[in-house]
Amino acid sequence: MANQNTRDASLYKVPVNDFSRTVELLIANKEFLESEIMKINALNPSIQRIILGADDFLRKENYPKANSELERAFRLTKSEGALYLRIAHLRYKQGLLKESESFASRGLLLGNISSWERLLLNVYLKN
Numbered sequence: 549m550a551n552q553n554t555r556d557a558s559l560y561k562v563p564v565n566d567f568s569r570t571v572e573l574l575i576a577n578k579e580f581l582e583s584e585i586m587k588i589n590a591l592n593p594s595i596q597r598i599i600l601g602a603d604d605f606l607r608k609e610n611y612p613k614a615n616s617e618l619e620r621a622f623r624l625t626k627s628e629g630a631l632y633l634r635i636a637h638l639r640y641k642q643g644l645l646k647e648s649e650s651f652a653s654r655g656l657l658l659g660n661i662s663s664w665e666r667l668l669l670n671v672y673l674k675n
Contacts, residue, residue, distance in 0.1 A: 574671050581671060582606075585637050588665055590630040595621050599630055606634075611642055629661035629669070636672040648672045 573580045586603050590596040602617035618635050625631070632655025639648035652672035655661065661669070 571667070574668070575674065581668070582637060585633050585668060588630045588633055588668070590621075590628045591660070592625060592628060595625055595628050595631065598624075599634060602634060602638075606638060606641075611638060614638055627658060627660065629655055629658050629665040631655075632658070633665060633668055636669065640672060 574584065575581075586606075590599055598617055598621040602614045602621070605611070605614035605617060614634075615638060618631065618638060621628070621631050622635065632651050636648045636651040636655065639645075639651060649672055652669040655669045656666060656673075
């Protein structure tokens with residue numbers, strides 16, 4: 549095992565302490581959480597366009613229109629982590645915590661989501 553490479557934590561761009569603080573902010577600061585969620589893009593450009601429209605409504609606190617847009621995207625695909633994140637977040641903002649948790653759980657079943665998406669979805673399981 550002499551050839552086994554070890555990873556030097558100092559080589560990573562985000563120090564572990566900064567990462568820890570970021571995770572704490574996600575849980576404690578809902579505006580920061582929302583800004584991080586809105587940075588997650590869909591893989592499909594058509595779905596991304598719909599999500600961007602929903603984001604505009606979400607920022608304006610027009611939850612019915614945001615919901616309508618996200619449901620339209622959801623009818624088109626059920627394989628976008630960005631979509632599950634947005635719906636979980638919207639349900640959370642609407643006070644529908646069980647639905648938020650349900651969408652987060654379903655999003656975690658996707659195989660094509662990033663570690664960051666996985667972490668963000670897990671935030672809704674804790675609420």
